[in-house]
Amino acid sequence: MDILIAEDDATTRRLLQKTLEKWGHRVQAAPNGEEALAIYRRGGVHLVITDWMMPGMDGPELVQRIRATRLFSSIQPYVILVTSKSSMDALEEGFEAGANDFIGKPWNDIELRARVGSGVRIIELQAELERLAHTDSLTSLINRRALVEALRRDEDRMRRENRPIGVILVDVDHFKTFNDRYGHDLGDQVLKMTGQCLQGSVRGGDYVGRWGGEEFLVVLPGADIIQAAEVAERCRTRLESQRLRTEDGRVLHVTASFGAAATEGANREDIMTLVQQADKAMYWAKESGRNRVKIYVASADPASRKKNTP
Ligand SMILES: [Mg+2]
Numbered sequence: 542m543d544i545l546i547a548e549d550d551a552t553t554r555r556l557l558q559k560t561l562e563k564w565g566h567r568v569q570a571a572p573n574g575e576e577a578l579a580i581y582r583r584g585g586v587h588l589v590i591t592d593w594m595m596p597g598m599d600g601p602e603l604v605q606r607i608r609a610t611r612l613f614s615s616i617q618p619y620v621i622l623v624t625s626k627s628s629m630d631a632l633e634e635g636f637e638a639g640a641n642d643f644i645g646k647p648w649n650d651i652e653l654r655a656r657v658g659s660g661v662r663i664i665e666l667q668a669e670l671e672r673l674a675h676t677d678s679l680t681s682l683i684n685r686r687a688l689v690e691a692l693r694r695d696e697d698r699m700r701r702e703n704r705p706i707g708v709i710l711v712d713v714d715h716f717k718t719f720n721d722r723y724g725h726d727l728g729d730q731v732l733k734m735t736g737q738c739l740q741g742s743v744r745g746g747d748y749v750g751r752w753g754g755e756e757f758l759v760v761l762p763g764a765d766i767i768q769a770a771e772v773a774e775r776c777r778t779r780l781e782s783q784r785l786r787t788e789d790g791r792v793l794h795v796t797a798s799f800g801a802a803a804t805e806g807a808n809r810e811d812i813m814t815l816v817q818q819a820d821k822a823m824y825w826a827k828e829s830g831r832n833r834v835k836i837y838v839a840s841a842d843p844a845s846r847k848k849n850t851p
Pocket residue numbers: 548549550592593594595
């Protein structure tokens with residue numbers, strides 16, 4: 542676990558750090574609240590142990606500031622206040638500031654270990670819930686919700702870096718036929734195989750998720766429409782070359798239709814519009830015979846032509 546310590550007394554700080562490191566934690570230590578907050582804001586800290594009495598920003602204020610900080614991770618840090626205060630008023634103030642637990646000063650290692658252990662379990666549970674909430678259980682890929690979050694984050698990043706972002710919408714061809722003819726177990730296998738194949742065919746930094754039903758979305762930060770089309774074509778040929786064997790020994794081919802779209806220039810539309818464009822291109826691929834890649838071209842889109850006509 543990544544632990545942050547805020548403690549103004551150097552001897553106590555070193556002792557606490559050594560003890561926690563001995564128990565296998567990665568520890569960063571700060572001599573005051575300001576530095577601790579700066580370390581916290583860099584991200585990656587899940588458990589904070591802070592002294593109450595420190596010159597400048599004290600423990601409760603540090604906890605408040607930490608609670609007010611919005612980091613990308615939705616996992617809330619677990620905060621333990623270290624204090625020699627034991628009055629109810631002090632405890633109330635600490636809890637109100639957002640502390641999860643207290644430990645008395647001087648502490649003994651058995652108690653410290655137990656309290657840190659509780660924090661670690663809570664953080665691990667949060668992380669597991671987070672993972673489940675973002676994972677598609679059938680394919681183990683990220684789900685639609687996680688895709689939308691990641692897509693918005695990466696679109697912001699690419700916009701700042703003045704780079705494009707590409708998406709590919711993938712729809713398995715004749716999926717209903719697989720289900721109807723061979724049963725839903727085989728349908729599930731088709732989806733798993735397609736997901737694995739896409740995952741194995743994208744570039745580093747690209748990612749694949751299940752968009753819903755038999756649809757997948759590939760996100761390619763930094764890719765223009767040409768690169769997106771190239772990756773789509775690579776995915777398409779790989780999938781086409783895969784074989785799926787049914788229980789009664791039949792060998793099946795799985796193909797999919799691919800629609801690619803990418804942002805260009807500074808005048809960008811909402812990222813969900815980009816997904817709709819990829820969806821449209823995917824329909825063009827279906828219409829022209831499936832198992833192919835189509836790219837979104839605004840001039841070929843009747844909806845876009847109408848909009849641009851005065
Ligand atoms: Mg102190």
